[in-house]
Amino acid sequence: MKKLLIVLLLCSFSSFSQENDSLIIRKIFDEVLSKGEAYKTLTHLSKKIGPRLSGSEGAAKSVLFTKKVMEDYQFDKVFLQDVMVPHWVRGKKEEAFIEVGKQKIIVPIAALGGSVATATTGVKAEVIEVKNFEELKMLGTEKVKGKIVLYNRPMDATKINTFEAYGGAVNQRGGGASEAAKYGAVGAIVRSMTTLNDDNPHTGGMRYATGVPMIPTAAISTNGANLLSKMLKENPKLQFYFKQNCETLPDAPSHNVVGEIKGTEKPEEIIVVGGHLDSWDLAEGAQDDGAGCVQSIEVLRALKALGIKPKRTIRVVMFMNEENGLRGGTKYADLAKQNNEKHIAAIESDNGGFTPRGFGMVGTDTQIAKIVAYKNLLAAYGLNEISKGGGGADIGPLGQQGTLLIGFKPDSQRYFDFHHAKSDTLEAVNERELNLGAASMAALVYLIDKYGL
Template sequence: MEEEGFDNVFLQSTQVPHWVRGASEQAYFQSGNTKVEVPIAALGGSVATPASGVKAGIIEVRNFQELRALGKDKVAGKIVFYNRPMDPTEQSTFDAYRGAVDQRGNGATEAAKLGAVGAIVRSMTTRMDDFPHTGGMRYGTGVPLIPTAAISTNGAELLSKAIKTDPSTQFYFKQNCETLPDAPSHNVIGELKGSTGAGELIVVGGHLDSWDLAQGAHDDGTGCVQAIEALRILKTLGYSPKRTLRSVMFMNEENGLRGGVTYADSARKKQEVHLAAIESDRGGFTPLGFGIVGTPARKARIQSWQPLFATYGIHEIGPGGGGADIGPLGQQGATLLGLIPDSQRYFDYHHAASDTFDAVSKRELEMGGAAMAAMIYLIDKYGLD
């Protein structure tokens, strides 16, 4: 942003949770004398296993209702294996994700309530491969902290088959993660100053942090690049914005939202008024539209611009999510928009070692950045009221 000549580029300090994976995980299941190694990855926020690992009988369930029906007598001392796939019949993979991710977020807590010694969760992806997909989990209050990990979809299929063939199958896993004291970090912010001095701002952003298994290219390197590119396009075109435009790289979306909260808190203290905030956090795929969170009148105004986008294949402009990082700004009256790209491939890479830059199409990435630039231009030039 400095090289592109943005008017101001600065860091905004924030404290963030500090979880580290440690040495690579190990896992296998054993039926009789046969051992089969399977790929796993500790979930973010999980505790470690003992140094020698955990080995126990394993119970497969698809949801919390099945787990509770088993009762403590059958679960205590065992490892719980959550094996509910993302629903492949959902048109939107984000809807499929929302329908399955509770087992990742709360699986350890629900298993621990019944005395389990560990939890293994099927990766949140519709793709069959050997990449475990990590992600955040949380512990409830008053329950033991048991280690929990994601297993690849291929590994989950093998494990499920083994349990059905031999209910006495044992599972072993070892992980070395730990949570350290909060650490200092920063949001990174660049801006183009408004010409009218009205004091309103328009923000476009992505989040800097990613899970540690890969480069975080689609989650959310692409969003950060598009947030910078949207402002760069307007500057290159010689556009002089009425309102100050900010490109914000938020820190700590993945395990706490500290960056988004810090930004919103700072805005409130400085009495900054944000007219709108746009986020890209669904991968760098072909843009299809924008989700809008705001008043009916503002939604209608934005939707009235849909014919201008239709030529470029962007038709889905309507109610939807804005984005986790910009969510706190909505509480201050900002209209929130989330870029909606084609979702079909996103969860192939989400939180996995396969989320690398070679999986990003330059053309699709640029199209998303251009769509965001166009939306910023319309909001700035014509307003929302």
């Protein structure tokens, strides 16, 4: 039945003015590739503002900056949505070393977002290495109590889609501290979520379970994890020391930043495109998710520059607090419901600014089939992966309102080289790839606006 539906939609699409659509899409790509301003915006966001963790001064500056960018482009409406966000601070740089006798080998670590601090003197203990929670459970309290647990399960290098590899490893970061604490561990150290062997620890969010002691937890670089594992095999009694000074402060006021072009025929139907404005505190947040933010703004800039007057309202949203709370995405969906807004589709860019591959979708079979029917128009631009499966974290809450959720899919091979690490800087972003992504999103927005769902 699903295949028949797709065939019928493809047949009906053949009656569309495909030649005209091809010309418009070509104009969109020409505009963005020759006159695009996404990289200029990203340069300011990365170099002039930098890290933008929720509750920070950088986050507040990024709100004002992106609001002004949209106002300067003279979008029909630009406004802020108030949202209270978590406010975790790293404090003084972490310290860590492996100790064997009198020898101390320094290794790079970074506290995980949401972790508690160590004692002011740090934590030093023997180490138990595990690959997963099942191994930890088998060891039990007798072997874990008083130790530091090293979670050393790497991302699966055989996965072609690196987001699948990330999904297969990230639970040790998110829940590792509480699982270790159940058996009396005094700390948890987690292998960084990357396939790259280097000395950059990759931070990220973690959470504490209710009723379990809160123990300090940090990411260790992949090189550091490999070294510690090797040394443990040679000397199981070695000790590991780490000290971190992080703190969770009271929730802080912040904002989503919203701009829109009003629809001319069906303004009550809204198409959203967006990314998350917050980033982790170790770097500039250029790939995660400065790229997605500036691409989304560029979608509206390009449509306006070309004189395309959409039938439906096109809205760009800079979501706040995706990294450690999802408060912005939740608040946006709550306000949409409260205001009786009808969002027909939402596109999120949060997979980096790499070469475009396509779009993944979460929605009804009918909605998905409608987008798949555009593949023959989009394939010329390398957008061949258009299928079910995707969406995004910030637009996810809109799914409960029947909105088609679409995740922009760039090539995934290099994303986790930079994800949540100090290497996530402007220099990691290629301007042409960034522009290709913005144009791809704008082309899809154009088609959804013209033909609806």
